[in-house]
Amino acid sequence: MASRRRMLLKVIILGDSGVGKTSLLNQYVNRKFNNQYKATIGADFLTKEIQFEDRLFTLQIWDTAGLERFQSLGVAFYRGADCCVLVYDVNVAKSFDDLNNWREEFLIQATPSDPENFPFVVLGNKVDLDGGNSRVISEKTAMAWCVSKGNIPHFETSAKEGFNVDAAFECIAKNALKNEPEEEIYLPETIDVVDGGWPQKSTSCEC
Numbered sequence: 001m002a003s004r005r006r007m008l009l010k011v012i013i014l015g016d017s018g019v020g021k022t023s024l025l026n027q028y029v030n031r032k033f034n035n036q037y038k039a040t041i042g043a044d045f046l047t048k049e050i051q052f053e054d055r056l057f058t059l060q061i062w063d064t065a066g067l068e069r070f071q072s073l074g075v076a077f078y079r080g081a082d083c084c085v086l087v088y089d090v091n092v093a094k095s096f097d098d099l100n101n102w103r104e105e106f107l108i109q110a111t112p113s114d115p116e117n118f119p120f121v122v123l124g125n126k127v128d129l130d131g132g133n134s135r136v137i138s139e140k141t142a143m144a145w146c147v148s149k150g151n152i153p154h155f156e157t158s159a160k161e162g163f164n165v166d167a168a169f170e171c172i173a174k175n176a177l178k179n180e181p182e183e184e185i186y187l188p189e190t191i192d193v194v195d196g197g198w199p200q201k202s203t204s205c206e207c
């Protein structure tokens with residue numbers, strides 16, 4: 001089988017149970033959404049091939065457990081991450097309040113070389129619910145928190161409708177790339193996933 005030079009970028013997705021981490025990943029990589037909830041146990045990853053400026057990259061995206069009893073299995077995978085995605089549900093205040101704990105726990109477990117400047121991206125998911133009427137966390141509130149933590153890029157998303165999912169992951173990939181040293185690895189040839197053309201709206205990304 002032919003092989004091409006491409007860089008591996010490792011991304012970790014964290015957040016409370018049920019906020020939609022698995023669904024966001026499934027929508028981005030497989031263009032699928034499932035209404036049924038199945039708790040993630042430990043951690044698992046999916047990959048997606050992406051291209052920036054004529055260079056190929058493999059995004060290795062780790063989906064972790066939000067349920068407390070399954071979390072300890074996931075922390076072992078935090079190390080070596082190039083970007084960390086923090087997800088909350090715009091309809092659940094606690095999931096937003098918990099972002100700080102997720103961020104701090106990540107920095108403790110992953111021990112990045114430059115914790116002050118480690119790239120995070122925040123996603124406020126499920127904006128489709130009840131036509132937006134059940135929302136309890138405004139975009140303004142979320143963005144204020146992101147600014148206070150060093151201008152973390154922020155997106156509101158719907159894994160169900162595919163809203164902003166591609167734009168968010170594009171920003172995630174660019175941020176992961178900023179953190180990655182100039183080191184390349186060989187990976188087997190894989191088929192690129194074709195874009196489905198979902199509607200996108202960037203809320204805050206200075207990528």
Ligand SMILES: Nc1nc2c(ncn2[C@@H]2O[C@H](COP(=O)(O)OP(=O)(O)OP(=O)(O)O)[C@@H](O)[C@H]2O)c(=O)[nH]1
Nearest residue numbers: 017018019020021022023035040066126158159160
């Ligand atoms: N309406 C709506 N429902 C969503 C959305 N994203 C996820 N869900 C639903 O929310 C439930 C939980 O989604 P998951 O993706 O499993 O959540 P998770 O964060 O991976 O949960 P854990 O594995 O427990 O950490 C499922 O029933 C999904 O169908 C969304 O954008 N909109």
